[in-house]
Amino acid sequence: MLQLGRTPVTAYSLRQGLPNQRNAERSPRPGGLGMVFLSHTSRRHTLEELGAEEFEAQGIRKDYLAEVLRKLEELLRDAGFSIWWDRRDLRPGDAIDPTIYKALNACRAAVVLIDADALNAAYMRREVNILTFRHVEHGLHVVPVLLQVSAEQVRDSAMGRETGIDIQLALHAPNGRSEQAARETAELIARHLVAESATWAQDIYSPENMWIDDVALCLQHASSSALRRAAETLDLDLPAWERSADPAWDIAAALWSAERDLVHEVVEDVAHQLTREFQERIVTHALPLWAHLRAARTVRAASTEVSGTGRAVSLATRRLWLGELLAKRASAGNRRARVIRLVDVHGESTIQDLVGRSDATLRRELNFPVETPPEEVTAALRQRPGQQLYAVLRSETVNPATTLAVTRELQNRFPGIVLIVLNHSSSAAWTAPSITPALDPFPPEEERAARRFVSEMSELPGGKKIEVDSEE
Missing domain, CATH: 3.40.50.10140 (Toll/interleukin-1 receptor homology (TIR) domain)
Structure with a gap:
């Protein structure tokens, strides 16, 4: 007592x-x-x-x-x-x-x-x-x-x-x-x-710990001198780091919250020492780090809200892959998380047509037959608590009222899915209380820096480079 x-x-x-x-x-x-x-x-x-x-x-x-x-x-x-x-x-x-x-x-x-x-x-x-x-x-x-x-x-x-x-x-x-x-x-x-x-939650082995473990596994294949350079770049306490029983894990943990320029410097330095498999793995884990933790936390918080409210977040960009990477950071690389790219909301179609196209994509990705009534889809998704589902939707060519109407209808039909809605920064849709800004503000220079980070990181394992101005 x-x-x-x-x-x-x-x-x-x-x-x-x-x-x-x-x-x-x-x-x-x-x-x-x-x-x-x-x-x-x-x-x-x-x-x-x-x-x-x-x-x-x-x-x-x-x-x-x-x-x-x-x-x-x-x-x-x-x-x-x-x-x-x-x-x-x-x-x-x-x-x-x-x-x-x-x-x-x-x-x-x-x-x-x-x-x-x-x-x-x-x-x-x-x-x-x-x-x-x-x-x-x-x-x-x-x-x-x-x-x-x-x-x-x-x-x-x-x-x-x-x-x-x-x-x-x-x-x-x-x-x-x-x-x-x-x-x-x-x-x-x-x-x-x-x-x-x-x-309190009993399980301390969270998805971000799994992310750190995965990155540490890659770093273990780098030389001791490269790891030391990484520790210096990340400004770790070197005497304490040198005494560590798991120096690669310490560096991976620091990468989780580091500035993206430092992340790129570390990954670029160690990537050439790794096998192709580990190069691709560490780059895949690093790509979502263009978004800082608060942005990822905003997206992740949306998945804990009551169904139908607070499950849409905005991102002031038209780059679909930035929206997808933001979702991946929000899930901390959780292997059970799903990120689905929806067709663009554009043109002169009616709201019903626009919702129908996204509905068809989500049904296909989530294995719901076309003939399944919307209320049965909704009921089935309500029985999947804890599953992380994200959908990225670009809506820059329609008026704000259409964006909000489509978003609201998809929230009602697919409870539990977090919608990441892409549009230009001046869109009036962002003033609606039903959509939460994931990066506010997200000025043009910040987007360019994010795109440059993803572009340069993507070519490190010798794979296809994502061009800075690419739509892909």
């Missing part, structure tokens, strides 16, 4: 699953109720950087944060959790220890401690991007905690814009930065985690 404040809390006994053995061996500090990742920034700026007044205020904030972390670790360990948090003072641009990537992909829950310094901490945004993707992708329990910052500040910050953490329900710390306030904050968080732990 753990006494948190005045509320007694009993630690739950969870029935543990059996994760993949390789993944289990990597999991830092395994514990009874699972590992909790604590994301925060303890970095202190100097007096010269801040000035006397702000330097003093920062000291109060960081002393308070340190006390919250110390007390929270004590409470959670007493409750039966294992804890992971980085005690180093990372600076902007510092290398991230490869063990952080292991912890991010193995934790059963995460606490994101957001104070004024965290709002623009670059390395913390990388952590939170992975955590929020895992939250959507397979139910990782992520708890944002606001430490004397408002929800509006988070929303308007770099962290809010890039990770989407602002849309999750947050715990608000008690006012004040005294030792007592820190203790109350730690108790609030611990009480919440203990109460929610019985609902």
Whole structure:
């Protein structure tokens, strides 16, 4: 029995699953109720950087944060959790220890401690991007905690814009930065985690872990010098990486959240050392990385919405293969996911004709006979929970009302399918609340960069190069 404040809390006994053995061996500090990742920034700026007044205020904030972390670790360990948090003072641009990537992909829950310094901490945004993707992708329990910052500040910050953490329900710390306030904050968080732990997903071996394993398998066939160059390119902590029992896995985990230019540099360097089979495999896994994690998370989130609502997302491009690759990133390379390319919505046809052509394509791809009534198709798809189905639809030559009508009818007939609707960026269809932007904004220069990445990556294994301006 753990006494948190005045509320007694009993630690739950969870029935543990059996994760993949390789993944289990990597999991830092395994514990009874699972590992909790604590994301925060303890970095202190100097007096010269801040000035006397702000330097003093920062000291109060960081002393308070340190006390919250110390007390929270004590409470959670007493409750039966294992804890992971980085005690180093990372600076902007510092290398991230490869063990952080292991912890991010193995934790059963995460606490994101957001104070004024965290709002623009670059390395913390990388952590939170992975955590929020895992939250959507397979139910990782992520708890944002606001430490004397408002929800509006988070929303308007770099962290809010890039990770989407602002849309999750947050715990608000008690006012004040005294030792007592820190203790109350730690108790609030611990009480919440203990109460929610019985609902956590049991399987930590998620599709993104499978993606990392697949890429690591390819990287294992590269030379040690090439792997070291990759670790340097990805700015990993080299001493920690050199001590790793699985250096290829560390690099693959870092690739999952790296900028696409770095991804291309790493893959280009190692590809020529691999057999054709592994060249093709690593390129296939890397191609979807043109889209950052928040865009993929938006698409993945659509598949968790109630049938018929929120299952359409927009992408401001006419390149069908960009839409398909975005879906593949959203599914984290899940082998059970299906991505279906629909015929273009164009011309002077009626809405009924346009829906009919897409209906025929989906029926054929999903093995429904033509004569099956729409209501039977709908009923059958409702009985396939958890299956990831994506359809890419281009609709740039019809008016917005037609786009919305076709989209709505396909959502009703094929519940569970996420529609990725392609159109030009100025289309009025994107203002409709029934379509969520997957990349907002997605300016022309960003699209050109994405197309260039896919084009250059596609020719690495000696296969057919996708030209930058190709429709294919």
